[in-house]
Amino acid sequence: MEKQNKIPFSDALLQQACKESSVADLSCATIGETVLVAQWLEKETGEPFIRMDQGSPGLPANVYGLQAEKEALDTGIASQYPAAGGIQELKEAGSEFIKAFINVNITPRSIIPTTGSVAASFGSFIGCCQRIPGKNKVLFLDPGFPIQKSQLRIMGLEWKSFDIAPYRGAALKARIEEELKDGTVAAMIYSNPNNPAWTCLEEEELKGIGELATKYDVVIMEDLAYFCMDYRKDLSQPYKAPFLPTVARYTDKYILMLSSSKIFSYAGQRIALCAISDKLFETKYEALAQRYHDAGIFGQTLCASILYMITSGCTSTTQIGYARMLQLSCQGKINFVEDTREYERRAEAMKSCFKKNGFHISYDKDVTAEVGNGFFYTIGYKNMSGEELVVELIRYGISSISLGTTGAKRPGIRACVSRFKMEQLPLLEARLAQFAADHNK
Amino acid sequence: MEKQNKIPFSDALLQQACKESSVADLSCATIGETVLVAQWLEKETGEPFIRMDQGSPGLPANVYGLQAEKEALDTGIASQYPAAGGIQELKEAGSEFIKAFINVNITPRSIIPTTGSVAASFGSFIGCCQRIPGKNKVLFLDPGFPIQKSQLRIMGLEWKSFDIAPYRGAALKARIEEELKDGTVAAMIYSNPNNPAWTCLEEEELKGIGELATKYDVVIMEDLAYFCMDYRKDLSQPYKAPFLPTVARYTDKYILMLSSSKIFSYAGQRIALCAISDKLFETKYEALAQRYHDAGIFGQTLCASILYMITSGCTSTTQIGYARMLQLSCQGKINFVEDTREYERRAEAMKSCFKKNGFHISYDKDVTAEVGNGFFYTIGYKNMSGEELVVELIRYGISSISLGTTGAKRPGIRACVSRFKMEQLPLLEARLAQFAADHNK
Numbered sequence: 048m049e050k051q052n053k054i055p056f057s058d059a060l061l062q063q064a065c066k067e068s069s070v071a072d073l074s075c076a077t078i079g080e081t082v083l084v085a086q087w088l089e090k091e092t093g094e095p096f097i098r099m100d101q102g103s104p105g106l107p108a109n110v111y112g113l114q115a116e117k118e119a120l121d122t123g124i125a126s127q128y129p130a131a132g133g134i135q136e137l138k139e140a141g142s143e144f145i146k147a148f149i150n151v152n153i154t155p156r157s158i159i160p161t162t163g164s165v166a167a168s169f170g171s172f173i174g175c176c177q178r179i180p181g182k183n184k185v186l187f188l189d190p191g192f193p194i195q196k197s198q199l200r201i202m203g204l205e206w207k208s209f210d211i212a213p214y215r216g217a218a219l220k221a222r223i224e225e226e227l228k229d230g231t232v233a234a235m236i237y238s239n240p241n242n243p244a245w246t247c248l249e250e251e252e253l254k255g256i257g258e259l260a261t262k263y264d265v266v267i268m269e270d271l272a273y274f275c276m277d278y279r280k281d282l283s284q285p286y287k288a289p290f291l292p293t294v295a296r297y298t299d300k301y302i303l304m305l306s307s308s309k310i311f312s313y314a315g316q317r318i319a320l321c322a323i324s325d326k327l328f329e330t331k332y333e334a335l336a337q338r339y340h341d342a343g344i345f346g347q348t349l350c351a352s353i354l355y356m357i358t359s360g361c362t363s364t365t366q367i368g369y370a371r372m373l374q375l376s377c378q379g380k381i382n383f384v385e386d387t388r389e390y391e392r393r394a395e396a397m398k399s400c401f402k403k404n405g406f407h408i409s410y411d412k413d414v415t416a417e418v419g420n421g422f423f424y425t426i427g428y429k430n431m432s433g434e435e436l437v438v439e440l441i442r443y444g445i446s447s448i449s450l451g452t453t454g455a456k457r458p459g460i461r462a463c464v465s466r467f468k469m470e471q472l473p474l475l476e477a478r479l480a481q482f483a484a485d486h487n488k
Numbered sequence: 489m490e491k492q493n494k495i496p497f498s499d500a501l502l503q504q505a506c507k508e509s510s511v512a513d514l515s516c517a518t519i520g521e522t523v524l525v526a527q528w529l530e531k532e533t534g535e536p537f538i539r540m541d542q543g544s545p546g547l548p549a550n551v552y553g554l555q556a557e558k559e560a561l562d563t564g565i566a567s568q569y570p571a572a573g574g575i576q577e578l579k580e581a582g583s584e585f586i587k588a589f590i591n592v593n594i595t596p597r598s599i600i601p602t603t604g605s606v607a608a609s610f611g612s613f614i615g616c617c618q619r620i621p622g623k624n625k626v627l628f629l630d631p632g633f634p635i636q637k638s639q640l641r642i643m644g645l646e647w648k649s650f651d652i653a654p655y656r657g658a659a660l661k662a663r664i665e666e667e668l669k670d671g672t673v674a675a676m677i678y679s680n681p682n683n684p685a686w687t688c689l690e691e692e693e694l695k696g697i698g699e700l701a702t703k704y705d706v707v708i709m710e711d712l713a714y715f716c717m718d719y720r721k722d723l724s725q726p727y728k729a730p731f732l733p734t735v736a737r738y739t740d741k742y743i744l745m746l747s748s749s750k751i752f753s754y755a756g757q758r759i760a761l762c763a764i765s766d767k768l769f770e771t772k773y774e775a776l777a778q779r780y781h782d783a784g785i786f787g788q789t790l791c792a793s794i795l796y797m798i799t800s801g802c803t804s805t806t807q808i809g810y811a812r813m814l815q816l817s818c819q820g821k822i823n824f825v826e827d828t829r830e831y832e833r834r835a836e837a838m839k840s841c842f843k844k845n846g847f848h849i850s851y852d853k854d855v856t857a858e859v860g861n862g863f864f865y866t867i868g869y870k871n872m873s874g875e876e877l878v879v880e881l882i883r884y885g886i887s888s889i890s891l892g893t894t895g896a897k898r899p900g901i902r903a904c905v906s907r908f909k910m911e912q913l914p915l916l917e918a919r920l921a922q923f924a925a926d927h928n929k
Contacts, residue, residue, distance in 0.1 A: 069783045077782075079572050079792050101569065108566035116805070117558050125549035126753040128542065131520050162603045162758070162799040169798050173642060197797045200779060201614060202643070312567040315804035317603070338641060341518075342510045351520050356638045357610050358603040362803040363756035364557070 054094060054478070055442035055485065064088050073441065074434035077193065078102075078448055081437075085446035097475050098466040099447040102242070102422060104312035105465035106389060111381060112311055115371035119364035129360035131351050133160035137366045140373035141305065141320045147285035147377040148275060151295045153303075157328040159321045159350050160369070162361040163314075164272055164306040167321035168236065169198045170357065171302050174349040175234035175266045176204050178332040182264070186226050188237035189454030190244050190410070190461075192270065195236060196454075207232065210456035212244075216414040220255030227263040235260070238270035239292070240277050243423045243453050243461035244410035245394075247277050250292050252414070257297020266327065267294045272306040275384050278391045279419045283384035285377050299326035309422060310383040311372050316365045323349070393464040394420035396472055401426050401462075404479040405487075409450060409459035425450060427459035428486070436460050439486075443478045495535060495919070496883035496926065505529050514882065515875035518634065519543075519889055522878075526887035538916050539907040540888040543683070543863060545753035546906035547830060552822060553752055556812035560805035570801035572792050574601035578807045581814035582746065582761045588726035588818040589716060592736045594744075598769040600762045600791050601810070603802040604755075605713055605747040608762035609677070610639045611798065612743050615790040616675035616707045617645050619773040623705070627667050629678035630895030631685050631851070631902075633711065636677060637895075648673065651897035653685075657855040661696030668704040676701070679711035680733070681718050684864045684894050684902035685851035686835075688718050691733050693855070698738020707768065708735045713747040716825050719832045720860045724825035726818050740767035750863060751824040752813050757806045764790070834905035835861035837913055842867050842903075845920040846928075850891060850900035866891060868900035869927070877901050880927075884919045 065073050068083035076084065081100045089096045119125075124134075132138065138155035145153050161167040172195075176183040185199060187208035199206055207226050214222040226232060235256070240247050248256075260267045275282035275291055282291055295301050303322040308314035328346030336343025339352040375381040398408060398420070409425035411418055418424075426447075428436050433449035437460050440447060447460040467475075506514055509524035517525065522541045530537045560566075565575075573579065579596035586594050602608040613636075617624040626640060628649035640647050648667050655663040667673060676697070681688050689697070701708045716723035716732055723732055736742050744763040749755035769787030777784025780793035816822040839849060839861070850866035852859055859865075867888075869877050874890035878901050881888060888901040908916075 069785060069788055071777075071781075071783055075781075077792070079796065080782075103569045104567045106567065107564060113561045113566060116561055120554045120557055123548060125554060125756040126545045126547065128544045128749075128755045129758075162607075162802065165800045166603075166798060194797055194800075197780070197793065201794055201797060308569075314569045315566045317570075317799060317801060317803050336512075339638070340512075340516075341521075342512055344510060347510055351518075352638065353642055355520065356635055356642060357607060358758060358799060359606045359635075360758060361603065362758050362806055365803055365806075 054444055054481070056088065056092070060088070061438070061441065064091070074438050075449060075452055077452070081446055081448055084441065088441070094444050095474070097445040097471060097478065099445060099462040102463045102465055104309060104314050105467065106312040106387065108313050108315070109311040109372050109381065109386070111375050112313060112368035112372045116364045116368035119367035124363040124367070127363070129363045129366060131355040131360060132156070133158070133360070134363065134366040134370070137370040140370040141322060143377050144373040145303070145322060148282065148291055149293050149295065150290040151293065153322050154325055157323045157325050157346055159323070159354060160361050160366050161319050161321050161354060162358050163308065163317045164270060164304040164319040165194060165198070166354065166358060167304045167319055168195055168268060168270065170349055170354040171268050171321060172198060172204065172234060173202060173353050174345065177338060178335055178345065179233065179264070180334055182231060182233045184231045184233060186232045186235040187454060188235065190241065190450060191236070191454055192238060192242045193452045208454045210454060212410060212457065216252065219252050220259065223256065223259055227259055227265060230263065232263065232265050234266045234268055236268040236270065238272055240273045240421055242272065243450065243455070244425050245418050245421045245423050246410055246413050247419070248292065249414050253292055253294045254297045257294045260294065260298040260300040265300060267298065267301045268304065269294055269301060270304050272304070272309055273422055274305060274310045276309065276387060276390070276421050277419055278384070278388060278421060279416065281384070283382050285379055295324065299324045301327065307369050307372070310387060313369070316362070316368065318361060318365045318369045390422050390464050391420045393467050393469065394424050396469065397462065397464060397467060397475065398424055400472065400475055400479060404483040405429070409455070409457045422464060424462050425459050426462050427457065432458045433460055443482050445478060495885055495922070497529065497533070501529070502879070502882065505532070515879050516890060516893055518893070522887055522889055525882065529882070535885050536915070538886040538912060538919065540886060540903040543904045543906055545750060545755050546908065547753040547828065549754050549756070550752040550813050550822065550827070552816050553754060553809035553813045557805045557809035560808035565804040565808070568804070570804045570807060572796040572801060573597070574599070574801070575804065575807040575811070578811040581811040582763060584818050585814040586744070586763060589723065589732055590734050590736065591731040592734060594763050595766055598764045598766050598787055600764070600795060601802050601807050602760050602762050602795060603799050604749065604758045605711060605745040605760040606635060606639070607795065607799060608745045608760055609636055609709060609711065611790055611795040612709055612762060613639060613645065613675060614643060614794050615786065618779060619776055619786060620674065620705070621775055623672060623674045625672045625674060627664070627673045627676040628895060629676065631682065631891060632677070632895055633679060633683045634893045649895045651895060653851060653898065657693065660693050661700065664697065664700055668700055668706060671704065673704065673706050675707045675709055677709040677711065679713055681714045681862055683713065684891065684896070685866050686859055686862045686864050687851055687854050688860070689733065690855050694733055694735045695738045698735045701735070701739040701741040706741060708739065708742045709745065710735055710742060711745050713745070713750055714863055715746060715751050717750065717828060717831070717862050718860055719825070719829060719862060720857065722825070724823050726820055736765065740765045742768065748810050748813065751828060754810070757803070757809065759802060759806045759810045762795070831863050831905050832861045834908050834910065835865050837910065838903065838905060838908060838916065839865055841913065841916050841920060845924040846870070850896070850898045863905060865903050866900050867903050868898065873899045874901055884923050886919060
């Protein structure tokens with residue numbers, strides 16, 4: 048019995064783990080399912096896991112935010128429904144933050160706090176896809192964040208997607224245009240830096256995307272969860288170039304989603320901003336007016352008839368905490384880029400450990416440079432598929448998700464550095480060495 | 489110019505208020521729209537409003553909850569995504585609370601924290617209506633909470649509804665069965681005490697509803713936002729009869745929604761519980777498995793593939809605050825019924841003031857007794873429609889919502905006592921006297 052629990056874990060144990068966790072198929076498991084299986088195995092066997100699955104922050108929450116929340120708990124706002132459009136202080140701080148780090152103007156009115164960026168994308172998908180009859184699909188620039196596709200399953204909305212890796216640079220615009228030509232695409236989404244590949248779209252690519260958005264009336268949903276975390280250049284100085292590359296410089300059809308989860312290590316508090324281009328906010332859509340019996344003004348419908356109907360706003364005191372962190376960042380008193388640079392160090396160490404043992408980086412290049420080190424990276428092993436590799440690594444006490452679940456065409460897994468501690472490096476080293484030895488027999 | 493701003497406000501001013509607030513039609517405005525118009529008029533004219541529109545608590549937030557949140561902010565949980573199923577402490581406290589005040593058993597596993605009860609109902613509508621092909625409508629026992637219908641508009645789901653007032657008591661079961669016979673109803677929803685009428689379904693009625701739920705496989709979504717706030721009987725003693733009347737005693741097909749907003753005056757923090765019958769939680773539905781590529785277990789799909797995909801959990805520290813308040817209630821250290829009894833006094837005073845000036849209570853009776861005094865009441869005036877009355881009262885600086893927006897057949901308005909202060913009684917008295925004088929000319 049004891050022997051069965053040793054690494055590598057047996058088929059029987061893996062099957063039991065899946066059964067106990069109600070996971071139908073580990074090779075294409077969601078993040079949440081993978082977490083359940085890893086936790087079960089850890090508990091059952093006593094073997095500590097190298098958890099590379101969920102992108103939950105591995106740093107303490109920003110203390111300024113926590114302090115502001117404590118103060119806000121004494122102000123009386125906890126008893127009152129927050130305004131549908133959010134607490135004014137946060138809306139203004141968001142507008143200023145976007146000005147300071149992106150150099151783009153969005154009025155506070157058009158910035159809506161949401162219960163995490165997931166709520167922002169869920170609501171935005173709905174608003175975008177319901178605004179014009181017949182224009183109701185989403186285009187994913189893959190690889191991407193699987194939850195966003197799961198959101199469309201809830202609504203029964205269709206999507207298109209392709210892995211952009213072979214079309215980086217000048218080729219990207221033409222490839223995207225192929226997908227937009229039929230006019231059915233209402234919104235396009237990507238994260239920048241990319242989850243899972245940590246690649247970054249460059250200004251020239253964003254310019255092409257912006258031009259297509261205007262031409263085909265497609266709303267670009269830009270997921271900025273890893274805001275300024277491309278550590279290859281210093282984006283940490285407020286009101287000073289270089290600014291964050293964004294599609295917002297090239298079109299009026301955009302929604303930016305700013306999560307607090309990663310940059311302020313604030314995932315537990317569930318707070319983000321949905322920042323809508325002012326022009327898009329003010330656009331009237333007859334289909335929205337008819338459906339919601341309201342004025343059909345995009346931003347107002349999204350805020351009052353969609354987002355508000357789902358959560359009735361988000362935690363008041365957390366809104367104040369987020370506002371404080373954004374304000375202090377604009378004042379240069381919080382440097383959220385330096386605060387999270389630990390992730391860069393972890394990625395560098397882990398990637399080197401993988402490479403030493405015969406693994407490779409699946410997505411290794413941006414248009415003009417090596418992919419940077421950050422929150423995520425991708426790993427492949429010989430000609431093993433991602434589905435095989437994810438299960439095989441779990442046998443060695445290493446949990447991750449298959450790149451297949453992210454729409455990636457290249458085989459491999461997504462590794463997240465956040466839960467990794469540098470003192471686990473010898474353990475990772477040993478496990479990977481054992482993996483390599485076992486697979487070179 | 490000055491004269492135009494005097495009460496009663498002119499047509500022109502009302503029109504301007506609507507225009508500035510992007511409100512298409514005041515007579516059937518949503519709560520949020522009404523709030524905007526009232527706030528605009530208050531600011532523009534300097535006339536203080538009697539705000540009877542939004543049901544936002546008018547009492548301070550529970551201090552034990554606030555204190556627990558402050559402590560939780562120091563524990564490190566703010567940085568980590570909360571578990572999809574919620575923080576264990578809250579799940580257990582919820583289970584215990586339901587045992588103590590309802591005398592019903594639900595395991596902690598089946599209790600999911602949500603960003604307010606709106607998120608619980610939104611997710612539950614989806615889960616219920618997608619579980620069996622062809623069974624996808626919601627039946628509202630009206631009058632009801634308009635936001636719940638707005639939630640179905642987002643999803644494009646259909647509903648049925650009828651005003652139950654003429655069918656109270658023994659007649660209710662047969663009337664509901666008419667609606668269920670065609671098999672298309674997936675879920676039925678009501679709030680108890682009722683928003684807006686403050687009527688309460690009685691055990692016999694709940695028994696009938698439960699029997700129908702089992703017979704026709706309809707999930708009963710019981711909105712317990714005003715938990716134990718039927719002040720006519722003392723429901724405040726944990727583990728002692730009388731317990732809260734509930735359908736959960738009569739069927740396994742139920743979801744209870746427990747908001748913290750009213751009983752702990754915690755609306756700003758956005759936290760509630762979605763408590764699923766254990767048997768329903770464990771039921772497997774093939775349609776869910778296919779749609780979500782998961783095991784199709786109702787509770788798990790609702791939790792992991794629906795609710796989690798919308799908000800990725802809810803604010804961690806607020807979960808701890810809610811847990812503390814539930815625990816202390818079970819221990820008898822918080823008496824949330826007494827804590828909110830101020831609403832009973834306000835309702836009594838306001839209703840008497842309305843009646844003195846020729847108004848009447850639209851929904852005045854339960855099956856066997858006068859309707860109680862609580863968070864809401866309903867008001868009619870002669871043969872005026874609700875749409876007319878809501879606009880006419882706004883002219884006199886009194887904001888409310890039309891009963892028409894709640895699915896009520898009786899004409900009138902919904903009045904909420906929460907924002908009313910007893911010191912405003914003379915102002916209400918004067919305004920209503922002026923209204924009566926003007927309308928008896």
